[in-house]
Amino acid sequence: MSSTRLWLGIVILIATAFLFYNVANAFLADSVEQIGLRSVVIALLSAFAGGIVARNGFVLPAIALWLALWTVTVYFLYAIAAPVDPNPLPGIARHNWAAFLGSGVATIVGAQLGQALVKKRASHPAAT
Template identity: 45%
Template sequence: MSHKNLWLGFASLIAVNVALNNLATAFVPQTITATTVQPIVISFLASFAGGFIARERFIFIALGVWAVLWAAIGYMLYLIAAPTGQATISSIAQHNWVAFLFSGLATVAGAYIGQAQAIRRTRNTAAT
């Protein structure tokens, strides 16, 4: 396992995340359901791509990216809510806990499944 694969997996996770966020913003109507489901699906697909390219030891990297992205989202929501006087961490967490929790689970699942598919593909290629 090389560090090159980890860096490529990291770069692909970021690239897929940005691309899918831009596509979703352009084509998906912004409803409550969409803003809850969108980060879950995007987290899964981006982590899958990163795990597939990295092949192993990628789950913690994916979780790190997930944590940094949610910290940035929480901070931005705090800055938006601050002028209204409703800027509490508990209210922000209360309104976003479903997307936060399930996108974290989707990140772990996507990275794990991506790694497993890459390993299975490598074994099948080596067997033939």
């Protein structure tokens, strides 16, 4: 496993997620249902792109990045809600559980699919 490819895969995951979120925010409405679904689709596509670049060993770094991003998200939501709600964590969990679990599963599946695609192409040489 090349650490350069792994780091490049992480950079690609972050860059594609940033790009997809900005495109989605520019063109799609912001309903609660769409935001959850959008999170899942973007996690899947970004992890897939990162998995293609990294080629192998990408699932754990992708999950670590996903967990770090959700940790920061929950922290900021807590910081926003804490002044008006003495116990905001149950409400945060109630409103974000589907996006949290869905994007986690999508990250795992996307990273594995990206790696599998590269392995399949490597095992089948191009016809000439």
